[in-house]
Amino acid sequence: IFTEVCSQTGITLSRFMIEATVANPQLAELESIFSAIETAGKTISNLVRRSSLTGLTGYLDSGNVNVQGEEQKKLDVITNDVLKNALKFTGRMGVLASEEEDAPVEVDDDVESRYDSILVERTAGQYVAVFDPLDGSSNVDAGIPTGTIFGIFEDSNAECEVLPDGSIVDECLGKTLQPGANLVAAGYILYSSSTFLCFTLGAGTHMFTYDEHIGEFVLTDPDVKIPSRGKIYSFNEANCQEWDEPLQKYVNGVRTGTGETSTKYSSRYIGSMVGDVHRTLLYGGLFGYPADKKNVCGKLRLLYEAAPMSFIVEQAGGKASTGRTRILDINPTNVHQRVPVVLGSADDVSELLGLYGETDKAG
Numbered sequence: 001i002f003t004e005v006c007s008q009t010g011i012t013l014s015r016f017m018i019e020a021t022v023a024n025p026q027l028a029e030l031e032s033i034f035s036a037i038e039t040a041g042k043t044i045s046n047l048v049r050r051s052s053l054t055g056l057t058g059y060l061d062s063g064n065v066n067v068q069g070e071e072q073k074k075l076d077v078i079t080n081d082v083l084k085n086a087l088k089f090t091g092r093m094g095v096l097a098s099e100e101e102d103a104p105v106e107v108d109d110d111v112e113s114r115y116d117s118i119l120v121e122r123t124a125g126q127y128v129a130v131f132d133p134l135d136g137s138s139n140v141d142a143g144i145p146t147g148t149i150f151g152i153f154e155d156s157n158a159e160c161e162v163l164p165d166g167s168i169v170d171e172c173l174g175k176t177l178q179p180g181a182n183l184v185a186a187g188y189i190l191y192s193s194s195t196f197l198c199f200t201l202g203a204g205t206h207m208f209t210y211d212e213h214i215g216e217f218v219l220t221d222p223d224v225k226i227p228s229r230g231k232i233y234s235f236n237e238a239n240c241q242e243w244d245e246p247l248q249k250y251v252n253g254v255r256t257g258t259g260e261t262s263t264k265y266s267s268r269y270i271g272s273m274v275g276d277v278h279r280t281l282l283y284g285g286l287f288g289y290p291a292d293k294k295n296v297c298g299k300l301r302l303l304y305e306a307a308p309m310s311f312i313v314e315q316a317g318g319k320a321s322t323g324r325t326r327i328l329d330i331n332p333t334n335v336h337q338r339v340p341v342v343l344g345s346a347d348d349v350s351e352l353l354g355l356y357g358e359t360d361k362a363g
C-alpha cells in the first residue's frame, strides 16, 4: 500500500505519514511519534555535525559509566535526553527504554516539573519506544558515521511477574521485553555524508534523505530492496580467531573466492552498526557481530539494536539471524541482553546458515 500511495520520490516524511495513515488508519497514532523522531533526528544531526565546534566532543568530565560499563560521551547523554524529551510529549508513549538508561522509564513517572507532569499525565500513551540514541558514539570524535536506532512496540498487557529464579519483572519491564516480531515500526537515522532516515512500518523499508535547504526529510528510496547476493563481508576480523568454525569457514570462503559463489568479496567494516547496516542494505552482502570465545553472546543488544535492524532488513528482503535463530523470534529476558548477529543479503545469510546446519527457519 505504501509503495502505491507513496511511490513517488521527493515527498516529505510528513506527507508520507499522512498518506500512509489515510491508507492505513490504524497507523494514525504513529504520525506524532515519527514527527517527534524526525525533530530529534534533525537536532542530533546538528549536534553531531557541530560537536567539534561546540566543545561536545569527548567524554563527560564526571567520567560517568553507563549500564553497559562504557564511559559516556557528552553526546551520549545529550542525544539520549533529546530523544526522550521528543518522545515523552507525543502523547503516545507509555515506556521508553534506552541503551543509556539502566532500566525502562515510565513516561508519566519521568517528569521534572509541575508543567511536565500536567502535560505528560494527560498525554502519556500506550506505545513502548526502545532506542540507542547515538550508536557508534566511540567513533564520533573522528567524524566516523554514527546513528540513532529505534523500535516501536504497542503496549502489551504485561503484568508484574515473578520468574522461576525469583526475579521480578514489573509491568513496565514486562511491556518492554517483547520479541522483535512484535515491532510495529523500526528505523535508524544515519549521520554521515548526508543524514538518512530509514524505517519500516511493516510494509516495506523506506529511505529518506535530509534536505537542509528545506529542513525536511525527503523520500529518496520508497521501497528499498537489498540485493539477494552481495560482494562485501563486514565483520571485525580482529576477532576471527575467536569465532566458531562455521563462521570462519564462511569468511574464509568469501575472502578467498572458494565459497558458494566462487567470488572473492571485499571487506568493509567501520565499527558503527548503523553505517555498516546501511551500506549492506544498499550494496548487499553480510554484516555481523558474531559470538566469540570472549563474548559468548556477541556484542550487539537485542532489544534496541539487533531487533529493529533485523525488522528493517527483513522488510527489504534480507535475513537476520544469530546463526541458529531468527533474530525477530527471540524473546528478550533482559533489556540490555546481547545476541550474536549476522544479517544482510538473503542468499549470503542462507549460505552461512547452511554451514551452521540450520535451514532458513533460523533466518
Ligand code: P6P
Binding pocket: 135, 136, 137, 138, 236, 271, 272, 273, 274, 276, 289, 299, 300
Ligand atoms: P567493535 C558501536 O560501539 C557498536 O555497538 C556498534 O555500532 C558496532 O557495530 C560495534 O559496536 C563495533 O564493535 O568491537 O568491532 O569495535
